[in-house]
Amino acid sequence: MTREIVLTRPDDWHIHLRDGDALRRTVPDAARQFRRTIVMPNLVPPVQNAEQALAYRERILSQAKGDFDPLMVLYLTDNTSAEDIARAKAAGVVACKLYPAGATTNSDSGVTDINNVYPTLEAMQREGVYLLIHGEVTDSAIDIFDREKTFLDRTLSRVVKDFPSLRIVLEHITTADAAEFVKAAPANVGATITAHHLLYNRNHMLAGGIRPHYYCLPILKRQSHQQALLQAATSGNPKFFLGTDSAPHAKSKKEAACGCAGSYTAYSAIELYAEAFDSAGELDKLEGFASHFGPDFYGLPRNRDTITLVNTPWQLPAQLTYLDEHIVPLCAGETLNWQIKA
Numbered sequence: 001m002t003r004e005i006v007l008t009r010p011d012d013w014h015i016h017l018r019d020g021d022a023l024r025r026t027v028p029d030a031a032r033q034f035r036r037t038i039v040m041p042n043l044v045p046p047v048q049n050a051e052q053a054l055a056y057r058e059r060i061l062s063q064a065k066g067d068f069d070p071l072m073v074l075y076l077t078d079n080t081s082a083e084d085i086a087r088a089k090a091a092g093v094v095a096c097k098l099y100p101a102g103a104t105t106n107s108d109s110g111v112t113d114i115n116n117v118y119p120t121l122e123a124m125q126r127e128g129v130y131l132l133i134h135g136e137v138t139d140s141a142i143d144i145f146d147r148e149k150t151f152l153d154r155t156l157s158r159v160v161k162d163f164p165s166l167r168i169v170l171e172h173i174t175t176a177d178a179a180e181f182v183k184a185a186p187a188n189v190g191a192t193i194t195a196h197h198l199l200y201n202r203n204h205m206l207a208g209g210i211r212p213h214y215y216c217l218p219i220l221k222r223q224s225h226q227q228a229l230l231q232a233a234t235s236g237n238p239k240f241f242l243g244t245d246s247a248p249h250a251k252s253k254k255e256a257a258c259g260c261a262g263s264y265t266a267y268s269a270i271e272l273y274a275e276a277f278d279s280a281g282e283l284d285k286l287e288g289f290a291s292h293f294g295p296d297f298y299g300l301p302r303n304r305d306t307i308t309l310v311n312t313p314w315q316l317p318a319q320l321t322y323l324d325e326h327i328v329p330l331c332a333g334e335t336l337n338w339q340i341k342a
């Protein structure tokens with residue numbers, strides 16, 4: 001029997017669209033399902049001020065049709081000033097992204113010590129600019145599987161206490177610890193969860209061969225963490241909402257001796273989430289997570305139009321064109337049970 005579900009059109013509260021010719025791939029893929037996207041600023045060089053954010057937004061819109069609405073984010077550095085924040089706010093920038101320097105792809109210009117940005121966080125709190133966080137420590141003495149948990153203990157708990165009215169999103173959470181932290185935190189703290197962290201754990205990446213397309217940061221954790229994330233996403237708790245962290249890297253840079261971190265999910269993101277929610281028997285919780293809780297947290301209206309998902313199996317292509325070569329979407333060549341009805 002064919003099943004269908006109708007959802008308020010979803011939004012993606014964390015995505016990497018990159019720049020230049022890459023936008024021809026990433027923007028239509030995202031716009032196929034999402035209306036708004038929170039666009040990550042980790043370009044080279046990063047998006048650091050209002051002018052750069054507005055110019056980047058125009059380049060994105062030049063590849064978009066319809067009412068696709070990219071929401072812009074500044075990349076925090078040790079030197080981001082209170083004036084940068086005020087000008088960004090006036091230009092419609094919604095958030096700043098904290099990358100601990102060295103934590104992930106294109107984070108070299110990130111923050112070297114959280115104390116360096118305390119005056120900036122003060123300005124953000126005052127202006128109502130959101131703080132989005134890649135929550136991992138970069139301390140080489142800390143095991144890569146523990147870096148998120150250590151960030152909660154060493155940094156985030158302090159920031160939450162010191163800035164009680166700053167709106168904070170802990171991005172792409174990967175552990176039961178992060179889910180618990182966010183649940184217990186005050187209402188100004190939320191989190192995004194990716195489809196791949198709901199569908200996979202580190203066994204998928206490392207058992208029976210190393211699979212580079214599952215390699216992203218924060219890295220996939222053990223199965224009990226995957227289950228805790230699935231529980232949080234399907235709980236109906238409005239602090240947890242959709243953020244794909246779709247991050248394109250050319251096939252040759254992923255399938256390499258030192259492969260890049262990032263998984264490309266934009267091509268079939270909502271279908272991957274449907275797969276995850278269905279596996280937990282919680283498909284009726286998908287709409288809140290994908291379409292309601294994000295705009296509610298950001299104080300924006302929910303979308304008015306809808307998309308329909310139908311359980312007609314389809315096969316993902318082995319690869320997609322990207323720049324001058326290819327990109328391998330997550331689940332390449334595999335069959336998904338849900339698809340957007342044309």
Ligand SMILES: NC(=O)N[C@@H](CC(=O)O)C(=O)O
Nearest residue numbers: 016104105216217247261262
């Ligand atoms: N998630 C990733 O593994 N990679 C992201 C950066 C990020 O979100 O940390 C990227 O820009 O490629």
Ligand SMILES: [Zn+2]
Nearest residue numbers: 104134217218
């Ligand atoms: Zn990140």
Ligand SMILES: [Zn+2]
Nearest residue numbers: 016040245247
């Ligand atoms: Zn990301």
